[in-house]
Amino acid sequence: MWDYTDKVKEYFYNPKNAGVLEDANGIGDVGAISCGDALRLMLKVDPDSEIILAAKFQTFGCGSAIASSSALTELIIGKTVSHALELTNQDIADFLGGLPPEKMHCSVMGYEALRAAIANYKGDSWVDDHEEGALLCKCFGVDEGMVERAVRVNKLTSMEQVTHFTKATGSCSTCIEDVEAVLTRVNSEMVAAGDLDAELAYNPARNALPQRRDRVKSSPLGTAPKKELTLLQRIRIIESAIEELRPYLKADGGDCELVDVDGDRVLVKLSGACVGCQAASVTIGGIQERLIAKLGSPLKVIPVPGH
Amino acid sequence: MRPVYLDNNATTRVDPKVVSAMLPFFTEQFGNASSMHAFGSEVGSALKTARGQLQALLGTEFDHEIVYTGSGTESDNTALLSALETQPGRDEIVTSTVEHPAILALCQWLQKNRGIKVYYTPVDSRGRLDIDAYRKALGPKTAIASIMWANNETGTIFPVEQLADLAHDHGALFHTDAVQAVGKVPMDLKTSEIDMLSLSGHKLHAPKGVGALYVRRGVRLRPLLRGGHQERGRRASTENAPGIIGLGVAAELALEHMQDEQTRVASLRDRLEKGLLQRIGNAFVTGDAESRLPNTSNIAFEFIEGEGILLMLNKEGIACSSGSACTSGSLEPSHVLRAMKVPYTAAHGAIRFSFSRDNTDEDVDQVLAVMPGVVERLRSLSPFWKSGEKTSFEPTYA
Numbered sequence: 001m002w003d004y005t006d007k008v009k010e011y012f013y014n015p016k017n018a019g020v021l022e023d024a025n026g027i028g029d030v031g032a033i034s035c036g037d038a039l040r041l042m043l044k045v046d047p048d049s050e051i052i053l054a055a056k057f058q059t060f061g062c063g064s065a066i067a068s069s070s071a072l073t074e075l076i077i078g079k080t081v082s083h084a085l086e087l088t089n090q091d092i093a094d095f096l097g098g099l100p101p102e103k104m105h106c107s108v109m110g111y112e113a114l115r116a117a118i119a120n121y122k123g124d125s126w127v128d129d130h131e132e133g134a135l136l137c138k139c140f141g142v143d144e145g146m147v148e149r150a151v152r153v154n155k156l157t158s159m160e161q162v163t164h165f166t167k168a169t170g171s172c173s174t175c176i177e178d179v180e181a182v183l184t185r186v187n188s189e190m191v192a193a194g195d196l197d198a199e200l201a202y203n204p205a206r207n208a209l210p211q212r213r214d215r216v217k218s219s220p221l222g223t224a225p226k227k228e229l230t231l232l233q234r235i236r237i238i239e240s241a242i243e244e245l246r247p248y249l250k251a252d253g254g255d256c257e258l259v260d261v262d263g264d265r266v267l268v269k270l271s272g273a274c275v276g277c278q279a280a281s282v283t284i285g286g287i288q289e290r291l292i293a294k295l296g297s298p299l300k301v302i303p304v305p306g307h
Numbered sequence: 308m309r310p311v312y313l314d315n316n317a318t319t320r321v322d323p324k325v326v327s328a329m330l331p332f333f334t335e336q337f338g339n340a341s342s343m344h345a346f347g348s349e350v351g352s353a354l355k356t357a358r359g360q361l362q363a364l365l366g367t368e369f370d371h372e373i374v375y376t377g378s379g380t381e382s383d384n385t386a387l388l389s390a391l392e393t394q395p396g397r398d399e400i401v402t403s404t405v406e407h408p409a410i411l412a413l414c415q416w417l418q419k420n421r422g423i424k425v426y427y428t429p430v431d432s433r434g435r436l437d438i439d440a441y442r443k444a445l446g447p448k449t450a451i452a453s454i455m456w457a458n459n460e461t462g463t464i465f466p467v468e469q470l471a472d473l474a475h476d477h478g479a480l481f482h483t484d485a486v487q488a489v490g491k492v493p494m495d496l497k498t499s500e501i502d503m504l505s506l507s508g509h510k511l512h513a514p515k516g517v518g519a520l521y522v523r524r525g526v527r528l529r530p531l532l533r534g535g536h537q538e539r540g541r542r543a544s545t546e547n548a549p550g551i552i553g554l555g556v557a558a559e560l561a562l563e564h565m566q567d568e569q570t571r572v573a574s575l576r577d578r579l580e581k582g583l584l585q586r587i588g589n590a591f592v593t594g595d596a597e598s599r600l601p602n603t604s605n606i607a608f609e610f611i612e613g614e615g616i617l618l619m620l621n622k623e624g625i626a627c628s629s630g631s632a633c634t635s636g637s638l639e640p641s642h643v644l645r646a647m648k649v650p651y652t653a654a655h656g657a658i659r660f661s662f663s664r665d666n667t668d669e670d671v672d673q674v675l676a677v678m679p680g681v682v683e684r685l686r687s688l689s690p691f692w693k694s695g696e697k698t699s700f701e702p703t704y705a
Binding site: 009012013015018019029033034036037038039040058059060061062063065066 | 610611612613614615618619622640651652655687688689690691
């Protein structure tokens with residue numbers, strides 16, 4: 001079940017301005033029955049003041065499509081045509097208290113219907129730039145053609161860039177694989193045509209690498225070869241590593257001292273501001289990471305209570 | 308007002324008798340069936356009884372023909388992957404365009420990533436399989452043919468026995484996804500040509516999270532999950548004892564209610580269907596009315612969209628489902644209705660009512676009272692519905 005806001009439900013169950021506007025002088029039709037969504041927006045515009053006096057809609061579609069259509073009419077009645085054109089689909093969604101990401105396209109349909117109806121009023125025609133290839137990103141209504149165009153024209157070579165240019169994958173990100181496939185294909189076509197350096201082309205294998213959750217870029221064990229050390233050497237290295245850290249802790253009003261080294265357990269005492277600090281575990285983690293890198297062997301830093 | 312639940316093909320209410328049979332196996336008899344102590348052996352004998360109960364519903368001869376799984380989907384995946392693995396040299400699958408995603412998505416993945424050739428047998432406008440196309444698709448390279456026993460959206464029943472026979476002509480295995488059929492139609496697998504059959508507990512008043520794969524004696528099976536020796540090494544995982552025991556009781560109850568399902572439940576469905584078509588114009592039944600599950604009715608209401616219908620019915624306490632794009636998270640209407648070439652004008656407005664033995668005459672009355680108003684209201688909002696025109700009782704498609 002979709003998580004609709006009360007306002008969406010209210011505008012679905014009791015839509016305002018539903019029906020045919022007999023004396024409309026601007027009509028916009030968007031969507032199609034094949035897509036499962038279609039909206040006819042009818043406007044009555046005062047030719048002198050250009051104020052939208054009345055607006056009505058007929059919608060074939062889901063609950064949020066009907067609610068978005070009704071919200072749109074509420075938002076534009078009383079506005080001038082040029083004011084109304086400043087509305088975005090986000091305004092429609094906001095008016096309804098938000099829409100589920102998968103339903104954002106319903107607000108996009110309202111936005112497009114408004115443009116179509118105003119173009120019709122002005123005697124222009126409005127060209128729908130949708131429905132080119134498969135719809136990839138349902139949240140923002142981005143189809144394959146839009147992604148391909150953005151990639152070619154702007155020489156995009158990363159998923160982040162595609163999101164910035166088209167919004168695709170920007171919300172629920174369930175379409176990430178589909179968008180990735182388009183980016184990969186278009187980039188390789190661009191390389192083949194000599195429009196893009198092969199080095200720069202998007203490489204999906206690189207993105208499939210597992211990513212570390214924490215700030216560690218690589219395992220500290222991976223960078224340091226294991227060294228054969230005497231206990232004294234180990235303790236000296238540990239002490240000097242802690243010494244290097246102390247100025248930073250002191251700057252925050254804290255401190256740290258080595259209590260004991262027991263095999264691979266390093267006992268330390270945190271004092272001053274470090275005690276009871278929310279970030280103490282981060283501090284311990286930082287010390288541990290540093291010691292592992294210096295010693296080249298796994299160990300565990302354990303804080304012990306102060307006296 | 309009592310809520311009206313008519314979405315039993317999605318899931319069913321767990322029968323209270325099933326729940327009470329399961330409960331001791333959470334708290335008292337909680338042992339691992341493999342353990343060498345009393346806790347384990349108590350569970351072991353209860354599992355044996357449960358297996359016998361499921362065997363009785365399916366009409367199987369040997370207890371080892373049942374492999375418990377976690378879901379219908381797992382059973383389907385196991386069957387297809389095993390068939391490919393046990394028959395090197397056979398790298399083709401024959402299935403249909405109207406299968407459940409548990410089969411279709413796997414087939415698409417096998418095509419893309421394993422180079423498997425998949426034939427999707429089409430259906431006609433009433434959802435009946437094109438037998439000639441099926442026959443032509445079978446060949447010496449076919450590893451397995453997998454055709455559902457009954458379709459989940461329209462209830463259309465496929466002639467699985469004949470289809471299995473045809474597959475065997477080519478030395479191919481035959482699997483059927485019987486998730487919607489088990490418990491609703493009588494089965495006698497000991498006399499059947501079917502090699503593998505998938506079922507799921509929660510469609511027959513057992514809990515979610517338990518399913519089974521029937522594997523006919525002699526059919527080789529490669530496990531999907533490797534690990535312990537459970538299910539004779541064919542499905543490793545500690546037995547889901549409460550689930551399996553619940554499924555056993557549910558199977559026994561299904562057998563008891565089979566007659567009721569075939570008669571009373573079917574007549575409830577028929578009364579709803581007739582009543583709706585009398586009251587509402589531009590609507591038609593999809594699927595094969597001659598050969599259908601007794602509990603399922605799929606009606607397409609032209610020029611309106613399913614989600615709106617569901618939301619309005621929900622407000623009146625009526626639960627059913629829709630093949631519409633908007634309810635599924637995808638933007639395409641039901642692949643089943645598209646495969647049947649139901650036009651878009653109607654496919655988006657198709658509503659599935661699925662009954663169970665829990666339903667009553669009052670449920671039907673309530674839907675008949677509410678539905679005409681809902682359809683009329685949504686049609687008045689639809690730009691494709693010509694208001695003022697006399698409502699036609701002839702759909703533009705039938």
